[in-house]
Amino acid sequence: ERNGRHGRLGRRRRTLPTLHTTQLIPVATGLPRERRWIGRSGAVAVPSPNLPLARRNNERQFEARQHHTTVTMRALVPATATARRGGVAAAARFFTGSRVVLDEYDLVVVGGGPGGYVGAIKASQLGLKTACVEMRGSLGGTCLNVGCIPSKALLHSSHLYEEALHDFEGHGIKVSGVELDLPAMMANKATAVTGLTGGIEYLFKKYGVDYVKGYGSLSSATTVDVALNEGGSQTLSTKNIMIATGSEVTPLPPVPVDNAGKKIVDSTGALELESVPEKMVVVGAGVIGLEMGSVWRRLGSEVTVVEFLDRITPGIDKEVAKKFQSILKKQGMKFKLKTKVTSSEVTDAGVTLTMEPSKGGDAETFDADVVLVATGRKPFTENLGLENLGIETDRLGRIEVDDHFRTKVPNVFAIGDVIDGPMLAHKAEEEGIACVENIAGFAGHVNYDVIPGVVYTMPELAVVGKTEDELKEAGVKYNKGSFPFSANSRARAVNTPEGFIKVLADAETDRILGVHIIGPNAGEMISEAVLGMEYGASSEDIARTCHAHPTLSEALKEACMATFDKPIHA
Numbered sequence: 001e002r003n004g005r006h007g008r009l010g011r012r013r014r015t016l017p018t019l020h021t022t023q024l025i026p027v028a029t030g031l032p033r034e035r036r037w038i039g040r041s042g043a044v045a046v047p048s049p050n051l052p053l054a055r056r057n058n059e060r061q062f063e064a065r066q067h068h069t070t071v072t073m074r075a076l077v078p079a080t081a082t083a084r085r086g087g088v089a090a091a092a093r094f095f096t097g098s099r100v101v102l103d104e105y106d107l108v109v110v111g112g113g114p115g116g117y118v119g120a121i122k123a124s125q126l127g128l129k130t131a132c133v134e135m136r137g138s139l140g141g142t143c144l145n146v147g148c149i150p151s152k153a154l155l156h157s158s159h160l161y162e163e164a165l166h167d168f169e170g171h172g173i174k175v176s177g178v179e180l181d182l183p184a185m186m187a188n189k190a191t192a193v194t195g196l197t198g199g200i201e202y203l204f205k206k207y208g209v210d211y212v213k214g215y216g217s218l219s220s221a222t223t224v225d226v227a228l229n230e231g232g233s234q235t236l237s238t239k240n241i242m243i244a245t246g247s248e249v250t251p252l253p254p255v256p257v258d259n260a261g262k263k264i265v266d267s268t269g270a271l272e273l274e275s276v277p278e279k280m281v282v283v284g285a286g287v288i289g290l291e292m293g294s295v296w297r298r299l300g301s302e303v304t305v306v307e308f309l310d311r312i313t314p315g316i317d318k319e320v321a322k323k324f325q326s327i328l329k330k331q332g333m334k335f336k337l338k339t340k341v342t343s344s345e346v347t348d349a350g351v352t353l354t355m356e357p358s359k360g361g362d363a364e365t366f367d368a369d370v371v372l373v374a375t376g377r378k379p380f381t382e383n384l385g386l387e388n389l390g391i392e393t394d395r396l397g398r399i400e401v402d403d404h405f406r407t408k409v410p411n412v413f414a415i416g417d418v419i420d421g422p423m424l425a426h427k428a429e430e431e432g433i434a435c436v437e438n439i440a441g442f443a444g445h446v447n448y449d450v451i452p453g454v455v456y457t458m459p460e461l462a463v464v465g466k467t468e469d470e471l472k473e474a475g476v477k478y479n480k481g482s483f484p485f486s487a488n489s490r491a492r493a494v495n496t497p498e499g500f501i502k503v504l505a506d507a508e509t510d511r512i513l514g515v516h517i518i519g520p521n522a523g524e525m526i527s528e529a530v531l532g533m534e535y536g537a538s539s540e541d542i543a544r545t546c547h548a549h550p551t552l553s554e555a556l557k558e559a560c561m562a563t564f565d566k567p568i569h570a
Helices: 080-082 089-094 114-125 141-146 150-167 181-209 287-298 318-331 424-437 468-474 489-493 522-534 538-543 553-564
Strands: 059-064 069-074 105-110 129-136 210-220 224-229 233-244 248-251 281-283 301-308 334-336 340-345 351-357 365-369 370-373 377-379 412-414 453-455 460-465 477-484 501-505 512-519
Touching: 069 501, 089 538, 105 114, 105 210, 105 424, 114 129, 114 141, 114 181, 129 233, 141 150, 150 181, 150 287, 181 210, 210 233, 233 424, 281 287, 281 365, 287 301, 287 318, 287 453, 301 340, 301 468, 318 334, 318 460, 318 468, 318 501, 318 512, 351 370, 412 424, 453 522, 460 522, 468 477, 468 512, 477 553, 489 553, 501 553, 512 522, 512 553, 522 538, 522 553, 538 553
Parallel strands: 105 129, 105 233, 129 210, 233 412, 281 301, 281 370, 301 334
Antiparallel strands: 059 069, 210 224, 224 233, 248 377, 340 351, 351 365, 453 460, 460 512, 477 501, 501 512
């Protein structure tokens, strides 16, 4: 059964709305006004006054007192939204001699990050009257303002700087006197951010989303109180609420962050350093720590990564993680695994850390100019007024939701970092769209088996699906194939031969279960694997698909050939 508007096979059978037009609008026909309706498609419908009053989601009940008739229609879009956007007959605000119970908004989104702003735009596109509350004063959330986007700008700039220093000569380009202009690099980063945040505000205006700048909290299931950034307050009345407040840095008590001091910083502070530290310690070998550590290593810092576990990038396939660490170590990054930081002392010269083995043992001290704390993030769910609605969070601060992103309060929904699952911007975007589709009466759905993850170092690391350990633990028999970039013609031509692609496929059906890439542009190449897995492709399907030559993506083709048969070039 195809799953609603997505046009793809869904994992769950879902009940689709019985009406696929928008809110029915009263038109003049000679019958009592309250009984005359027309949809945007132009098809006239005259509902019986005896329709049951209890329907599933998105029902709208209209009471026509003048004729003592109550009519209930299942609608995808509230009439106010149709009138607001110039729909058929403009809804007349609403009936003469009638009373209609309508809230000011159909949906209020609390949080303007990737999940929140995308969900708000989609809701407005579906005809819902929508407001988005964001306290930062600029849209895009952590990702756009102090996360994904600025870090990628610095990763790109620092890579160019490193290439100019070490690689240009090998390409026959002689450059003398290469100098780092850190303020200019930071200005370039800021330009990228402001351009994108302004673009989202433009989209809000284009699609009619009301942007409310302030701190929003839930006072009831139908009201959001906003402490406005410019002062004062505002209360928004709404039929539905979507919580999309994202996450914040998880504090590490032995190493308290002080971004203003520029010595112990989190990921936000690491984006704003005014000079290159001679020595930097990164606490945490996850995505954020390795990306930001790579930036400052390329710019000249001696970077040491301290990790509590015995490996980097927890959750990544072990074979891939081991190769990834060896590449980063070859580049000059140092690692202290199975180590915990027990205390820190800020001095005029920098920071002194006290460390010891994770399982206990002799302590040692380590001096650094700057310490970056990158030990993870936690859901931003405190002080949102959840207690006013009886909504509880788990021990990690996450909100429990059902398959439709609905909390225990039927008209309050939650998406993104505040619910279970990886804290990824693209995951939040998909959830935002699916959530508002469900609110609007469609069958919104997210396939969590094909959510990719990327580490934007050089080379990049990109993964989707299962790891070998996960398949072994589940008792799934699988075939494995791999192909090195050193045997790929494009990678050799552009001198980026490090890394490989590994494909895991079901031993009986050959269906692809996981793809893991270390290599140039891995973050772009993973999308082919994601698309294939979304549609249930086998490794043979991709292996027998013609790929342009010479391209890096041929390595995926060869890895798939190795999975079900044998590769040609290895």
